Amino acid sequence: KPSARRVLQLVLDGLDDDQIADETGLTYHSVRAHLKRLFKEAGVRSRLHLMQAYRTGASVVEADRLLAAV
Numbered sequence: 001k002p003s004a005r006r007v008l009q010l011v012l013d014g015l016d017d018d019q020i021a022d023e024t025g026l027t028y029h030s031v032r033a034h035l036k037r038l039f040k041e042a043g044v045r046s047r048l049h050l051m052q053a054y055r056t057g058a059s060v061v062e063a064d065r066l067l068a069a070v
Contacts, residue, residue: 007034012051 003026010020017035021028035047044050 004034
């Protein structure tokens with residue numbers, strides 16, 4: 001979904017949940033729901049691990065799969 005992709009990009013930019021909600025017009029709870037789905041798809045349990053998985057390149061294929069899934 002485009003909104004989930006936008007949430008992922010804003011997480012990678014370092015924004016917190018409230019900032020993401022303000023930037024996207026989503027509610028705080030919608031942002032959290034998107035993040036929970038992203039965590040599940042990436043097989044991680046935290047925002048930090050999501051960022052690391054995406055940025056390290058160790059899981060470029062996983063990151064591509066994650067982006068394709070949202």
